[in-house]
Amino acid sequence: MIDFMRQALELAKSALNTNEVPVGCVFVRNGKIVAQSKNSVNETRNPTRHAEINCIDEVLNYCQDRNIEYRSFFEDIIVYVTVEPCIMCAAALKNLNIKEVIYGCANDRFGGHTVIDVGDIYPNSYSLTAHSHAQEAMDLLKQFYKGTNPHAPQEKVKKKKTKQDEEKL
Amino acid sequence: MDGSLLPAIQEPPIKKIKPSTNMTINFYLNEVTSSKTPLKVVLNDDISESLPLIEVYTGHIQNPKDISKTVLLLNEKLPIKELQHLKRVKKQDIFLCPITYTNEMTIQEYLKSLDDSFADIFDSFAVIHVPKQPPKLKKQFEDTKEYWPCNFHPDKYLEKLFSDNFFTQEESNMHRKYMYIALLNAKWYVMNDASIHDVPNVTLVVDPIIASVVAVATDNRKKHPTQHSTMLAIDNVARTQNGGAWSPDCELDEETMIPNSLLQCLKAEMPEINFGHRKFKSNRVTDDNNSGTENNETSSLDSPYLCTGYYIYMLREPCVMCSMALVHARAKRIFFCVDNERDGGLKSKVKLQTVSSLNHRFEVFTGFL
Ligand SMILES: [Zn+2]
Numbered sequence: 001m002i003d004f005m006r007q008a009l010e011l012a013k014s015a016l017n018t019n020e021v022p023v024g025c026v027f028v029r030n031g032k033i034v035a036q037s038k039n040s041v042n043e044t045r046n047p048t049r050h051a052e053i054n055c056i057d058e059v060l061n062y063c064q065d066r067n068i069e070y071r072s073f074f075e076d077i078i079v080y081v082t083v084e085p086c087i088m089c090a091a092a093l094k095n096l097n098i099k100e101v102i103y104g105c106a107n108d109r110f111g112g113h114t115v116i117d118v119g120d121i122y123p124n125s126y127s128l129t130a131h132s133h134a135q136e137a138m139d140l141l142k143q144f145y146k147g148t149n150p151h152a153p154q155e156k157v158k159k160k161k162t163k164q165d166e167e168k169l
Numbered sequence: 170m171d172g173s174l175l176p177a178i179q180e181p182p183i184k185k186i187k188p189s190t191n192m193t194i195n196f197y198l199n200e201v202t203s204s205k206t207p208l209k210v211v212l213n214d215d216i217s218e219s220l221p222l223i224e225v226y227t228g229h230i231q232n233p234k235d236i237s238k239t240v241l242l243l244n245e246k247l248p249i250k251e252l253q254h255l256k257r258v259k260k261q262d263i264f265l266c267p268i269t270y271t272n273e274m275t276i277q278e279y280l281k282s283l284d285d286s287f288a289d290i291f292d293s294f295a296v297i298h299v300p301k302q303p304p305k306l307k308k309q310f311e312d313t314k315e316y317w318p319c320n321f322h323p324d325k326y327l328e329k330l331f332s333d334n335f336f337t338q339e340e341s342n343m344h345r346k347y348m349y350i351a352l353l354n355a356k357w358y359v360m361n362d363a364s365i366h367d368v369p370n371v372t373l374v375v376d377p378i379i380a381s382v383v384a385v386a387t388d389n390r391k392k393h394p395t396q397h398s399t400m401l402a403i404d405n406v407a408r409t410q411n412g413g414a415w416s417p418d419c420e421l422d423e424e425t426m427i428p429n430s431l432l433q434c435l436k437a438e439m440p441e442i443n444f445g446h447r448k449f450k451s452n453r454v455t456d457d458n459n460s461g462t463e464n465n466e467t468s469s470l471d472s473p474y475l476c477t478g479y480y481i482y483m484l485r486e487p488c489v490m491c492s493m494a495l496v497h498a499r500a501k502r503i504f505f506c507v508d509n510e511r512d513g514g515l516k517s518k519v520k521l522q523t524v525s526s527l528n529h530r531f532e533v534f535t536g537f538l
């Protein structure tokens with residue numbers, strides 16, 4: 001079987017190389033990758049461009065190209081993401097009735113399960129599983145926090161650089 | 170996306186309007202400008218609701234001379250970090266600890282296990298209810314008095330925020346005017362897009378520093394499941410900062426990122442309103458070790474960054490996804506007209522602005538109708 005989490009981690013690494021918060025994600029359907037993306041918040045200057053949101057757009061394009069009705073298509077998708085989806089992404093995935101989410105490390109600051117449980121609000125909940133590659137996913141984040149985020153305003157970078165960066169998860 | 174969000178205006182559109190939807194919008198337009206109710210902050214539960222209580226042990230001191238040394242000993246051996254708002258002493262009664270602390274032991278045994286000298290100080294013990302959280306408002310502080318003496322640090326800003334006159338009349342009128350524009354925007358879509366049957370949600374972004382509309386967006390979830398008005402508005406703001414992820418499906422005014430024809434209509438209706446954003450100055454650097462020159466710092470300080478400092482006006486309370494998007498975007502204040510009972514993230518289902526681990530908090534106001 002293909003190691004989809006490995007693929008997500010590779011995407012996270014490439015995000016790190018372009019100074020993005022290193023989070024990667026692949027959407028899998030019937031054992032086949034249908035979308036893969038990484039965080040692109042700094043590139044787009046849009047704080048909502050998380051890996052999962054980017055993947056949703058990829059799936060929509062995929063469906064449009066093939067003339068597939070996307071609603072039922074999403075219901076068979078398993079999401080592999082290196083960090084637990086934030087509250088925003090969790091709500092988006094739940095609204096799409098995604099089948100399953102498998103994540104690398106927990107998201108203590110923004111997690112849609114850890115911080116507040118979005119599953120209480122959207123009842124048709126996907127199953128959420130922590131994956132064994134947690135340490136590797138966490139190490140990538142730590143590596144990012146050690147550096148500064150060159151895109152935040154200078155004055156804030158100086159004062160509290162780690163906070164700034166963590167906010168971008 | 171199929172690019173059909175904004176079909177060209179054909180024929181006189183008036184005849185095509187769904188009468189009930191239009192009546193709803195007209196009702197709102199009238200209410201938003203004429204209503205005299207004060208705009209109110211959406212309350213944190215720990216401020217709006219009655220004080221939660223917790224059961225604690227107290228001990229009665231035989232000899233008043235022992236009070237100060239006992240307090241010192243307690244602060245050393247039995248500090249209660251989570252209840253620091255409680256004073257330790259009430260006349261000859263001493264607050265000891267929550268009843269859960271002693272496990273299987275009696276309070277006497279528990280104190281003795283901490284220090285032998287506790288043994289002869291108290292002549293009796295009691296279990297009483299005390300406030301679990303520090304009082305935040307004067308009114309709450311008054312309520313604590315019937316239980317136990319509390320420390321209280323009045324917060325002028327908070328007192329004002331939770332009063333009925335947080336905004337001056339002039340400020341209120343301004344907020345209502347921006348909400349009116351959001352409604353006009355909804356009306357325009359209803360009139361111009363035959364596929365819209367209900368009042369669509371609209372997000373209007375305002376930069377209060379220059380009193381100007383920065384961006385506006387209308388719900389497009391029928392065609393794209395995550396293109397709620399907030400998500401689109403945040404992307405339009407990104408576009409004013411040389412970013413953006415979604416390609417617009419109609420021609421936008423370059424300065425305001427508002428569809429040209431809509432902008433003309435809004436400007437005609439509201440000539441006194443400014444549209445446009447502060448100039449974005451990039452502080453993007455290629456060299457990670459950049460030391461931040463004088464020039465660099467000034468430019469990034471007065472240049473907009475995400476939605477920092479911006480006010481957001483919405484017809485309907487944003488859903489959980491959109492509410493969290495506004496946290497990520499660091500909006501300053503959110504205003505909305507109607508509750509979203511199904512999945513509202515700022516009032517109805519959860520109040521993200523009160524979740525302490527999210528380190529960006531904004532203020533949320535409603536009460537337009
Ligand atoms: Zn996310």
Ligand SMILES: [Zn+2]
Pocket residue numbers: 397398399487488489490491492
């Ligand atoms: Zn939404």
